[in-house]
Amino acid sequence: MKEEEIKSYLRAGEIAKEVVEFSKKIVKEGENLLEICEKLEGKILELGGKPAFPVNLSINEIAAHDTARPNEDRVLKYGDVVKVDIGVHYNGYIADTAYTIEIGTSKYEKLISACEEALSEALKIVRPGIKISEIGKKIEEVSTKNGFTPVVNLGGHSIDRFNLHSGKSIPNYDNRSSKRLEEGEVIAIEPFLTIGAGRVVETKDSEIFSLIEEKPVRENLAREVLKYIVDEYKKLPFARRWIFKKFGNVDFILSSLVGMGILKNYPVLKEDSRKVIVQAEHTVIVLKEPLVTTR
Secondary structure, eight states, X not given: OOHHHHHHHHHHHHHHHHHHHHHHHHOXXXXXXXXXXXXXXXXXXXXXXXXXXXXXXXXXXXXXXXXXXXXXXXXXXXXXEEEEEEEEEETTEEEEXXXXXXXXXXXXXXXXXXXXXXXHHHHHTOOTTOBHHHHHHHHHHHHHHTTOEEOTTOOEEEEBTTBSSOSOEEOSSOOOOOOBOOTTOEEEEOOEEESXXXXXXXXXXXXXEEEOOOOOOOSHXXXXXXXXXXXXXTTSOEEHHHHHHHHSOOHHHHHHHHHTTSEEEEEEEEETXXXXXXXXXXXXXXXSSOEXXXX
């Protein structure tokens, strides 16, 4: 990996760290989800980056892919367990980080602490050549030692420029995979722990989309929307509310583009037994001396 690329990944990580610290001041009881998302995404822009994906605020049994709706009325409540997932890109070089915060209570303090420990211990063993199953094994060991269950069908991922999920999955359990990390790869390690069944399922809700491939479209407004998506986001995920802010309510166009295989949507994911789920995440450049960009 070239020095300039490393510098760009590190810059994205620096911005992400600042946004995480800022988020801890505003993710609190009574705050509207849309206002939180917009403040955090605005902070990314203010610091010289761009959102690599919409800020995710996934509450209680909701695991991932939940962001504010265009006309959001949800507010954070006392006792909510909130996963705050933040993505930054700096000229396409991505930092992906997440943490869990409990609003006003400490009922799930041990669960949150165990998730952070699992992430910390997994990061310690990252090196070129290690099997990805060894990372999953470490996460699983820490999870079960603390009496919790790792989520087996949700985990970390490799990252490339303008590509949030570039093909390699980093498991949260020992999946026996023989795949290994390669020097110069960038990965996000992302433990999800729960007191529940340890699996997530899709819901019918979806507020996040990304481009699969460009294809010809007939309708003028649809062409305009698609061009905007390509120009602004390339293949990075974007929010329905971002498109509504530019074009108004174009749900019919987004649905049509999904149906044509031009866009894909990301269903909100929830824990299968509807138990609380927590998350922690850092991005790391796999070198002989690995660089955790978001810590």
